[in-house]
Amino acid sequence: MSVYTPLSQPQVETFVAAFPFGELLNYRGIEAGVENTNFFVTTSQGEFVLTIFEQHRHPEVHELVLLAHHLGKAGLQVPAPLEDNQGEWLHTLEGKPAILCRRLPGEHIETPTEAHCYAIGAALAELHQAAQTLAQQRPDDHGLDWAEATLQDLGGDLSSVEKTLLQDEIQWQRDHQNQWQALPSGWIHGDLFHDNALFVAGNAEVGAILDLYHACSSTLLIDVAIVANDWCCDKHGNWLGDKQQALLDGYNSVRPLTPAERDCWNQALRAAALRWWVGRLLIRRKQQRLGAGLSKDPGEYQTKLEKHRQPV
Ligand SMILES: Nc1ncnc2c1ncn2[C@@H]1O[C@H](COP(=O)(O)OP(=O)(O)O)[C@@H](O)[C@H]1O
Numbered sequence: 001m002s003v004y005t006p007l008s009q010p011q012v013e014t015f016v017a018a019f020p021f022g023e024l025l026n027y028r029g030i031e032a033g034v035e036n037t038n039f040f041v042t043t044s045q046g047e048f049v050l051t052i053f054e055q056h057r058h059p060e061v062h063e064l065v066l067l068a069h070h071l072g073k074a075g076l077q078v079p080a081p082l083e084d085n086q087g088e089w090l091h092t093l094e095g096k097p098a099i100l101c102r103r104l105p106g107e108h109i110e111t112p113t114e115a116h117c118y119a120i121g122a123a124l125a126e127l128h129q130a131a132q133t134l135a136q137q138r139p140d141d142h143g144l145d146w147a148e149a150t151l152q153d154l155g156g157d158l159s160s161v162e163k164t165l166l167q168d169e170i171q172w173q174r175d176h177q178n179q180w181q182a183l184p185s186g187w188i189h190g191d192l193f194h195d196n197a198l199f200v201a202g203n204a205e206v207g208a209i210l211d212l213y214h215a216c217s218s219t220l221l222i223d224v225a226i227v228a229n230d231w232c233c234d235k236h237g238n239w240l241g242d243k244q245q246a247l248l249d250g251y252n253s254v255r256p257l258t259p260a261e262r263d264c265w266n267q268a269l270r271a272a273a274l275r276w277w278v279g280r281l282l283i284r285r286k287q288q289r290l291g292a293g294l295s296k297d298p299g300e301y302q303t304k305l306e307k308h309r310q311p312v
């Protein structure tokens, strides 16, 4: 369902011919993912992924891919764009930005274990550290102003319960901004759900971190909380076993959280749940407009937010 921009065989052949990777053997659309169009592309010299950006224009893609370039050079397994015969990596297909990356190793996991949570915590901290040496920044455009603007925009699509909860949480987060803004910041992934990681089969070694297209400059702690909300609890926000602790242990093994970050953990879980509740409300609207099935339930993140708001 996420091939928003279908391509013909001649289009892919022409695209691939610009690169030094041999001839096109076959290609197929990738079902996973909801934002961009992706194809697995096999040539006579290897396996690649062709991505067409559906929501970002060329200058934005330029910014986003700087991070992948930077992390790739630091030895992290991320989708870094490949250069064609002219040294260009940013292309255009059907009027939209397009890139080609190597297909990275590993498989998706259905249900993360504690070992996966530990490994992704350590990998996320490595990403945060490696990104600190990237001078360019990209402002976070999914903060509280965006949440507020989206609330206004969605207006009539929301129930009164949803509106009240959103308004109340945005206000609560605004009231706690002083402490939040003093926390360590830098590039965050922003979307490290477990379907955006690959693990090398048979063990809990991270094979790849994918989909860096939400990456931006923000509070590092929210990135850890985005992972916790997806990897470590059930759909109702109940923590599963020791997964949350495993994630934090893995993260701390590379970059120990500061005392101020530890104090703000619940705020981070709330901010992360708010961010993806609003994100999913927008995805739902897009899917409804396209007549597509709903693949990301916003209610799950409403429930998680409600859970984190309960006093412990
Ligand atoms: N470089 C890559 N190597 C291997 N698989 C990839 C790569 N890039 C994307 N994929 C596959 O495509 C899926 C969708 O890609 P993703 O970037 O998450 O799309 P979207 O931006 O639409 O969410 C991933 O879940 C993964 O299965």
Ligand SMILES: N[C@@H](CCOP(=O)(O)O)C(=O)O
Pocket: 032, 033, 034, 035, 191, 193, 196, 211, 276, 279, 280, 296
């Ligand atoms: N991961 C987000 C939705 C964003 O989609 P992605 O396919 O780009 O990761 C969620 O699950 O809400």
